[in-house]
Amino acid sequence: MTYGIMGKILEVDLTSKAIGYRTSDITVFKKYLGGSGVAAKILMDEFDLGVDPLSPENPLIFMNGLLTGLPVPTGAKSSFVAKSPLTGIWNESTVGGHWGAQVKKCGLDGMIMTGKSETPVYIWINDDCVEIRDASALMGLDVFETSDKVKAMTDAKAVVACIGPAGENLSKIAGIMIGGNETRAAGRGGLGAVMGSKNIKAIVAKGTKSANVYSRESLRDLLKDFLPILNANAKSLHDFGTAGGVQGVEANGDLPIKNWTLGDWAEGAEKTCGQNMDYLGITVSHHACYACSIRCGKDARVDIGPYKGAIGHGPEYETCAAFGANILNDNIEYLVAANDICNRMGLDVICAGNATAMAMECFERGVIDKVDTEGIDLTWGNGPSILDFLLKLAKKEGIGAIFGDGVKDAGDKLGGLAKEFAIHVKGLSVAFHDPRAFTSMAVGYATSNRGGCHLENLSYFCESGAFPPGIFGFNKPLSKHSDENKAELSVIMQNLMNVYNALGLCKFLIRGKTNPETIATWINAVTGWDMTGEDLMVTGERLHNIKRLYNNSMGISRKDDHLPPRLQYHDRRTGAAAGILPNMTKLLTEYYNIRGWDNEGIPTPERLDFLDLTTI
Amino acid sequence: MITIELKGQLIWCVDKKKTIPIETFEGNLKDLIILLRLPESEIGMILVNQKKEPLSYCVKDNDHIIIVPVVGGG
Numbered sequence: 054m055t056y057g058i059m060g061k062i063l064e065v066d067l068t069s070k071a072i073g074y075r076t077s078d079i080t081v082f083k084k085y086l087g088g089s090g091v092a093a094k095i096l097m098d099e100f101d102l103g104v105d106p107l108s109p110e111n112p113l114i115f116m117n118g119l120l121t122g123l124p125v126p127t128g129a130k131s132s133f134v135a136k137s138p139l140t141g142i143w144n145e146s147t148v149g150g151h152w153g154a155q156v157k158k159c160g161l162d163g164m165i166m167t168g169k170s171e172t173p174v175y176i177w178i179n180d181d182c183v184e185i186r187d188a189s190a191l192m193g194l195d196v197f198e199t200s201d202k203v204k205a206m207t208d209a210k211a212v213v214a215c216i217g218p219a220g221e222n223l224s225k226i227a228g229i230m231i232g233g234n235e236t237r238a239a240g241r242g243g244l245g246a247v248m249g250s251k252n253i254k255a256i257v258a259k260g261t262k263s264a265n266v267y268s269r270e271s272l273r274d275l276l277k278d279f280l281p282i283l284n285a286n287a288k289s290l291h292d293f294g295t296a297g298g299v300q301g302v303e304a305n306g307d308l309p310i311k312n313w314t315l316g317d318w319a320e321g322a323e324k325t326c327g328q329n330m331d332y333l334g335i336t337v338s339h340h341a342c343y344a345c346s347i348r349c350g351k352d353a354r355v356d357i358g359p360y361k362g363a364i365g366h367g368p369e370y371e372t373c374a375a376f377g378a379n380i381l382n383d384n385i386e387y388l389v390a391a392n393d394i395c396n397r398m399g400l401d402v403i404c405a406g407n408a409t410a411m412a413m414e415c416f417e418r419g420v421i422d423k424v425d426t427e428g429i430d431l432t433w434g435n436g437p438s439i440l441d442f443l444l445k446l447a448k449k450e451g452i453g454a455i456f457g458d459g460v461k462d463a464g465d466k467l468g469g470l471a472k473e474f475a476i477h478v479k480g481l482s483v484a485f486h487d488p489r490a491f492t493s494m495a496v497g498y499a500t501s502n503r504g505g506c507h508l509e510n511l512s513y514f515c516e517s518g519a520f521p522p523g524i525f526g527f528n529k530p531l532s533k534h535s536d537e538n539k540a541e542l543s544v545i546m547q548n549l550m551n552v553y554n555a556l557g558l559c560k561f562l563i564r565g566k567t568n569p570e571t572i573a574t575w576i577n578a579v580t581g582w583d584m585t586g587e588d589l590m591v592t593g594e595r596l597h598n599i600k601r602l603y604n605n606s607m608g609i610s611r612k613d614d615h616l617p618p619r620l621q622y623h624d625r626r627t628g629a630a631a632g633i634l635p636n637m638t639k640l641l642t643e644y645y646n647i648r649g650w651d652n653e654g655i656p657t658p659e660r661l662d663f664l665d666l667t668t669i
Numbered sequence: 670m671i672t673i674e675l676k677g678q679l680i681w682c683v684d685k686k687k688t689i690p691i692e693t694f695e696g697n698l699k700d701l702i703i704l705l706r707l708p709e710s711e712i713g714m715i716l717v718n719q720k721k722e723p724l725s726y727c728v729k730d731n732d733h734i735i736i737v738p739v740v741g742g743g
Contacts, residue, residue, distance in 0.1 A: 289710075
């Protein structure tokens, strides 16, 4: 009997409309755990990595984590994986909600989508029955409309993953959106455009199966003491969502302000945080992802703009930073409306927010003007203009044609000074945690496999005290004003976060002070394996390295592992992180040494042998 | 008299007060955060007269205490 996983993976060829299955190889799952780990192995073994990301030859892989859809805390996450049209390198985009769990109920561990349909389609997975159906009636609809309509065409209780107009228009900052107006997003890296390039408007799943668990009793016993700790430590997340962290981020100098140029914004942070949305009654209710007791999802009322009166998934922290501090907008109503537009259009808020900030800086410096914007006044903090700009972005019309494929592309198009305003690593806009506040994040961003990603490292949680690294045995001193020990912390956290992604666990599980040994006991209860915490961390290292090998084959090396100049060379004058800059030469050299990579950032044969990756 | 300065989201725990003077207080920093009903899991660092101190630090008269929250967000 197979435990944990369902045992098969769906294969859909959109060109021929052929539908088939492959057996999930348990030895592969044991070595790569699932999610983006197993997807990486499949991509490396079976597909040409040199393809155009928006060509039919670029496969779009969806893979559940080993623990996705099981009664394990936060076991809701799954990964979409493909070569990114935004960066041209490895991309994985994890998403929560109820999508992965529902796919598992259909008896599937994942899906591999290849080719391109001639006409728009949606894929309807109804337990064991899979159909490719005509989606012409869905084209042009936004995410909320698509979800509602396709459920009416299939099953009201189905879960929907779809693209919005941004994905249809092949915007390289389009995401794959889950759950209609309870929006969760596989936002990063432009995978909405990959889905759009295959002419897939939506994937719909409804199933009735459940995975075998080796010992439900052991699992229950293990979780009995753990859950109260998680719930107590994550109370703020429950009460106010991730947006409840805006002021704390600002107080630590970690909040990007005015396109990453300023150091403090305390009054603005107070107006644009989750606590204020709760206080003003904008937050109307909570919702949870599958198997999660934290319930950090918030539903927010939209009080302004074209969708005034609607209720949808409220702004997360990243959205508050994107459409608050980083564009100097302290009007919470416009912030909520901007969030709603991104969710409806299917835009990644981090990329869209960075693009908005860059456009405003370009406008201020005269790089673009009102002729370019067709009358949109892109002065800092101008609420109505933000909404107009985002709608243009999704359609790639007018000024949206310049910024609709992300900041790097916009910098290349505008040239000169504009390139300095484009805050990205390897083409992916940097997420809204400033590496000048916690410098372990500097080397983390520089070496993250998908580019400017905070979730591949998450070490700001460690440096700020939210996840003390002593929990996983790291007891070396960490100072805000020194780079000592930061590279080592970054390596450990990258390895651990690779494990999280492959297992299908949410990063907020760390609020339960969760160490690898604890997670290993859950895996063993689910699968009957005998994994240790140490095994898990080696697996995490293996996963980081296989993705690095993918990128190395795309030409990525030390020359690409850097921050944008603004974050590497320009310190801020005020705030809790004033004057701090990371020493990237020191950090990278230490990082490569610890990783067992050569001086150019290529894994050495000895390290690959240790990680059992020599055949990749 | 001691003065407590709250940073970040911690102000919402005490009716959005950013500074709290306390005439007399006996105990350590852990006692103080219990008195103020601040969630310990949300506290990243406590500075007393600009120096980082542990929860076991015994509060003294004239201390200026800054309480900084952990970083959250997503």
